[in-house]
Amino acid sequence: MGRNKNKTSKTPIEPTVSHQQSCYEGERLFAMLKSLQREIELAKASNRILPEKIWFKQQFSIGVNEVTRVLERMAPCSEMGAEQASVEQAHSHSNPTKLQLPSVPVRLQAILVASDSNPKWLTKHLPSLASSRKVPLIFVKDKKGGSLRLGELVKLKTAMALGIKARGNGINQLVEEILHGEERWIC
Secondary structure, eight states, X not given: OOOOSSOOOOOOOOOOOOSOEEEEOHHHHHHHHHHHHHHHHHHHHHOOSSOHHHHHHHHEEESHHHHHHHXXXXXXXXXXXXXXXHHHHHHHSSOTTSOOOOOOOOOEEEEEEETTOSSGGGTTTXXXXXXXXXXXXXXXXXXXXXXXXXXXXXXXXXXXXEEEEOOSSHHHHHHHHHHTTOGGGOO
């Protein structure tokens, strides 16, 4: 008697992400990960000063919490112009006798996300947060498990998310080629 036949659906509305998202699986995933692993090894070999664990922390944000933290510290794209202007203004009015080094915020070039995360809500916020910061997402989908594949890149058992920090090295050049769809990175 009291039933409403025009019930509205309670399904959650996915945010529309206008920025770049890709999903890699199969041979394409294998080639991308192999190229990344080779570039990581080359970059590590060129810098033997730091211990491996510290070197990885400088190059990558490892894990959902770390990736989220770095994304939240990045300014949303609409505020980036205003932020740059305020930094320049602060430097022009600063005392010339004091040497102040500007704090360089960490920027993520891209985020690799394992599509096999369980429960899904652990990574559900990343697409909208990355979109607001104009950081492209690459979903890793594999029968073996995307989180296992991402963990192999950074010498861990698993990693559900991996943020690639913009450092201007060979890893970043390879990621740039991957994001622009250039097929030179394929072995």
